[in-house]
Amino acid sequence: MGSETPSMSSLASQICNHIASIFATPTDPRPPPLDLMVTTLTSTAAQNGRVFLYGVGREGLMLKALCMRLSHLGISTHFVFDMTAPPITSNDLLVASAGPGGFSTVDALCSLARSHGATVLLLTAQPETGSCVKHASVVCFVPAQTMADDKGDGDGDGDGEEEKSRPLMPMGSVYEGALFVLFEMVVYKLGEALGQSPEAIRSRHTNLE
16 A cells, blocks of 8 residues: 555544544534533433434434434434324424534424424534524534535645545535534433433344344
8 A cells, every 4th residue: 555545544533533623612602512412302301302303414314323322212202204203392302403504494394393382402513694593492503514614625634636626524524423423422421311321221222123
């Protein structure tokens, strides 16, 4: 392997370090997203509310992973548009993501959830200008690059044309990767807050596999 070709370990380190740097970025004057998510989810669980989740594209895949883990934590969770999702009510919480600030579907769902009295927690990298923010009860600012501010500048440390034209994490990958890491932290903290042992969490995993 030539010296100009990054190793698998090097690429992995660059990606992980880039994502880790997101959580070192101050979110002032907004509280850290981890604190907001754990507090809001704990409050919903305490009042026996259900949690609904929605996101488009790869953001949606991250939220589906969170949906699964919240179910393992003993919370009634539903992904929007699943056939078994019940009607949302005033005790419930919608967790939605709009990294670039707004999507027509996310805007509509957040507005509809609020009209039924539900709490809406919005994850976004554009908390000041996004169209979804006006429908949110709680705004979690995740200061990561999305397609809204993707200039194709590249993530590499070199000066080559290839690195500038081919970023290591293109488009919204930084934001989506940050969501995955954030949600793992949320699950860890939430399990502690809800008094869920590893054994109890594991017992709720499906056996139809």
